[in-house]
Each structure stands twice: as structure tokens, then as C-alpha cells.
Amino acid sequence: MGTCVRRGWFGDISMDAKHKNEGSPSALAAAWREWIAPVAVAGVVALAVAGTVELADRGDGKPAKKENSAKQTMLAARQKSAPRFVVAVRSPGTAVVVRDLRTGKIVDETMPPPQGRRYHQVASAPDGTYIVSSFGRQRVGFHRLRLAADGHATEFTTLPRAIAGVSAAWSDMAVSGDGDRIGYVTYRGTRARLDVLSLKTGALRSWTTSLNGRVGDLSWAGDTLSFVWAPTPVPGGKAAVRQVRTIDTTGAASDLRASRAVLALPKGSDSAVLSRDGKTVVTGVSDESGLGLTAFSAADGRQTRVLRRFPGAAGLERILTDRTGRYLLTISGDGHVYADSTRDVHTVFGTGKAGVADVAW
Numbered sequence: 342m343g344t345c346v347r348r349g350w351f352g353d354i355s356m357d358a359k360h361k362n363e364g365s366p367s368a369l370a371a372a373w374r375e376w377i378a379p380v381a382v383a384g385v386v387a388l389a390v391a392g393t394v395e396l397a398d399r400g401d402g403k404p405a406k407k408e409n410s411a412k413q414t415m416l417a418a419r420q421k422s423a424p425r426f427v428v429a430v431r432s433p434g435t436a437v438v439v440r441d442l443r444t445g446k447i448v449d450e451t452m453p454p455p456q457g458r459r460y461h462q463v464a465s466a467p468d469g470t471y472i473v474s475s476f477g478r479q480r481v482g483f484h485r486l487r488l489a490a491d492g493h494a495t496e497f498t499t500l501p502r503a504i505a506g507v508s509a510a511w512s513d514m515a516v517s518g519d520g521d522r523i524g525y526v527t528y529r530g531t532r533a534r535l536d537v538l539s540l541k542t543g544a545l546r547s548w549t550t551s552l553n554g555r556v557g558d559l560s561w562a563g564d565t566l567s568f569v570w571a572p573t574p575v576p577g578g579k580a581a582v583r584q585v586r587t588i589d590t591t592g593a594a595s596d597l598r599a600s601r602a603v604l605a606l607p608k609g610s611d612s613a614v615l616s617r618d619g620k621t622v623v624t625g626v627s628d629e630s631g632l633g634l635t636a637f638s639a640a641d642g643r644q645t646r647v648l649r650r651f652p653g654a655a656g657l658e659r660i661l662t663d664r665t666g667r668y669l670l671t672i673s674g675d676g677h678v679y680a681d682s683t684r685d686v687h688t689v690f691g692t693g694k695a696g697v698a699d700v701a702w
Contacts, residue, residue, distance in 0.1 A: 423668040424702050426492045428471045432696040434459030437473055439492050448492035455499070458482070462514035462525070463701040465664035470496075471701055472516050472523060476508035481525060483540075502543055504536050514699075515559035515566070518617060518666070522590070524559045524566050531573055535597060537566065537590050546594040554581075556597070558612050560662065562619035564591045569606065569613055582606070585613045585622050587639070604642050607635075609656030615639065617666035623648065625657025625671070632657060632673055663702045670702045 426448065429438050437451040437460055451473075454460050458477030463486075466472055471486040482503045487496035506527030515524045523538045533556040535548040550556075558569040565587050572581035588600040604622050606613060613624035619639060626635045626644075632651040637644050651673055659672040 424663050426488065427670070427700055427702050428463050428465075428473075428486065428488075429697040429700040430460045430463050430473065432698040434461055434475075434698055436460070437463065437486060437497075438697075439488060439494065441492060449488075449494045451486060451494055451497050455482075460698070461508045462512060462699045464514045464516045464523075465701045466516045467518055467520045467664050469664065472500075472514070474508060474512075474514055474525065479507065480505055481508045481527065483523065500540060502538060502540055504538055504545060506534060506536070511555045511557065513557040513559050513568075515561055517561045517566075518563065522561075524561065524590075526556045526559070526568075533597070535566070535568070535588070537594075546590065548588060548594055548597045548599065550597040558585075558614065558659070560615045562587075562615050562617055564589060565615070565619050566590050567603070567613075567615035567622075568600075569611075571611070583611065585615070585624075587615065587619075603639050604637050612657055612659040612672075614660050614662055614669070621645070623660060623669065625660070625673075627656050634660075634669065634671060661700070661702050668702075 425442055427440050427442060429440065430436075431438050431450075435453060438447055439449040440446065441448050454475050455477070458475040460473055461476045461481070462474040464472050466485075469487070471488075473484045473486055475482045475484065480503050483500040485496065485498050485500055486494060489495045502523075504525060504527070507529065508525075509528040511526070511528060511531075511533070513526045516522070517524070521539055521541050523536075523540065525536045525538065527534050527536065531553040533550055533554070535556055537546045538544070552572070554570060554572040556568050556570060558567075560567050567585060567587045570584045570586055572583075574581055583606040584602050585604040585606065586597075586600040586602050588597070592599065603615075604613065604624070606624055607626045609627040610625045613622050615622055616639075622637045622639050624635060624637070626633045626647075630650070632655070633647045634649045634651070634657075635644060636646045636648055648669075651671075655673060657671060657673060661670040661672075662668065663670070
């Protein structure tokens with residue numbers, strides 16, 4: 342089947358039936374290289390740590406109001422510094438690994454996945470745990486990982502909830518600020534479905550699209566779920582613009598065209614995150630001076646503040662928040678690991694076969 346172009350609510354969309362998006366080990370590795378992995382030293386996955394960048398809306402240059410801080414979870418109130426550990430799904434989904442950001446060393450590895458399944462995604466939860474997804478037999482299951490203060494796993498349990506569908510190389514997951522809802526993206530070929538699952542009740546709501554492309558970079562702000570829409574490129578055509586869009590998860594579940602366009606990502610940026618108050622989108626802007634971690638208004642797309650700068654002009658591959666929404670972990674395309682914008686720190690995931698399919702902070 343050939344490739345055609347369809348104009349839809351996201352713009353020009355390629356309908357390439359030959360695109361592979363299966364949840365196989367090779368597809369997982371390919372997706373990491375294409376969408377997440379830096380492109381410097383071969384086999385090295387490098388994270389650029391943005392330090393203690395707070396995501397409160399400060400476009401007016403004034404300190405964040407105390408009442409905004411009061412709305413944070415108790416965990417956020419207690420947490421005075423950025424997390425020390427990252428949790429990663431080791432490609433091709435055979436283990437969940439905890440690493441110390443300060444040393445780069447493996448602290449713990451969880452048990453292997455259930456028979457006939459592979460781990461796919463991981464996301465931090467507001468109670469200090471992590472939710473890990475596993476996929477097999479057309480179903481996505483979920484597991485809860487709890488760490489001790491030293492990073493060792495103290496709990497790894499299977500949750501009694503699941504969703505039907507295909508967890509593929511482009512899938513993504515995020516846990517809501519109340520800890521109850523999981524946003525998860527499954528695929529039918531290259532067409533995404535956005536599911537919202539309640540861990541308490543098992544209630545499931547789904548938004549679909551007939552267009553081809555990736556729905557990723559999920560982040561929650563109350564009942565609002567944001568995502569980055571990346572249309573499937575059109576061979577020989579001009580590059581498609583990635584968009585940050587938001588959807589009200591309390592509204593009627595239907596087509597993803599119900600989502601609202603918030604921001605067209607700057608050139609060189611593949612990722613963005615929405616602040617917990619829903620007012621600010623943070624992404625990367627690259628120019629001759631390097632990569633600027635930049636805040637934009639979610640209301641009108643206006644640039645409000647450059648939060649931090651990194652050397653190099655390789656662009657932004659991915660950006661993550663910690664469980665409190667206060668601190669940022671950014672993955673740049675230059676293959677170096679920075680702390681406080683200037684100092685090289687340890688490589689987080691090493692080299693060779695120790696690749697990752699997903700990571701949470």
C-alpha cells in the first residue's frame with residue numbers, strides 16, 4: 342500500500358501503512374533511538390539534569406504565591422531537593438532498574454516480568470512509588486514499585502487493573518496528581534488511543550483518532566491531560582510541526598480532536614511538559630548560544646521565561662518532571678550529562694546492551 346496525505350485537525354498527516362510500531366524488542370530499541378536517545382556517543386544514554394527548576398508560573402517575574410505551594414501534595418512539601426534516583430525499564434523490557442544519579446551505579450533490579458509479558462513504561466506516582474506497565478496477549482497490566490531511602494526496592498506488586506490494547510514502541514504513560522488515574526497510550530498500527538484508567542474503580546475512558554502519528558509526553562494538571570502530537574512525516578514533504586495539546590478528561594470521551602492546541606514546539610524540540618497548575622508549558626529552544634529550557638504560557642503560547650541554559654545546540658529530546666512536578670529532568674541531544682548547566686556528571690545508563698525503553702524520575 343502506498344503513502345497518501347490527509348489534511349485533518351492536526352494538519353497534514355501521512356498515512357503510511359508500512360510504518361512498523363509493534364511492541365517487539367527491535368521496535369522498542371528503534372523508538373528509543375528515534376524519539377528519546379541522544380545522538381552523540383554510540384550506545385550511551387545521557388541525561389542532562391536541569392537542577393531544582395520550579396515549574397510554578399512566574400511569567401511576571403514575581404515569586405510564586407504561597408497558596409500555590411499549599412496545593413502541592415504532602416510529599417512535595419517534604420521534598421526539598423530533586424530526586425536522587427531514576428527508575429528505568431531496561432530494553433527489551435526484561436527488567437526494571439534503579440540507578441543513582443550521583444554515581445550512575447545500579448542500586449537495584451526488580452524481578453523479571455510475568456511469563457509471556459515484557460515491561461514497557463514507567464511513571465512516578467505522587468505517593469513516592471512508581472507505576473510500571475507490562476504488556477502481553479493484547480493487554481496492558483500495571484505494577485507498583487516502592488523504594489527505600491537508599492533506592493532499594495521494598496515492594497513490587499501487581500495491581501488488579503488492566504486495559505485491552507497494544508502497548509507499542511510509541512506508547513506513553515503518566516500518573517495523575519491524585520495518584521488514582523493512569524493516562525496510557527496504546528496503538529492500532531500507527532493510530533493512537535488515549536486511555537484514562539482509574540486504579541480505584543477500574544473505570545476506563547478512551548479517546549481515539551483516525552490520523553497517523555505519535556501521542557506522547559503525557560503530563561497531568563488536575564483533570565487536564567497534556568500530550569505532544571507528532572504527525573507521521575510525509576516522505577518528500579516539509580517537516581510536520583509537533584504540537585502540545587490538552588484534553589479535559591472529565592469531558593465526553595470521543596475523538597482526540599476534542600483536544601485543544603496549546604503550543605507549536607520550537608524547531609529542534611521533540612518534547613514538552615505542562616506544569617501542575619496548567620498555566621505553563623516548558624520545552625527547549627535551541628539557538629547559537631545553546632539550549633534554553635523555556636517556559637511558555639499555556640493560555641496564549643507567549644514565551645514567559647528562560648529557566649536554564651545548557652551548552653550545545655543539539656536540541657531537546659525529552660523532558661520529565663519528578664513526582665511533585667517541581668523539578669525537571671531533561672534529555673538533550675548532545676550526549677553529555679550536565680548538573681547545574683555546567684558540570685559533567687556520571688553517565689546514568691552506561692553503554693552496550695544496557696539500553697532503556699522508558700525512564701521515570
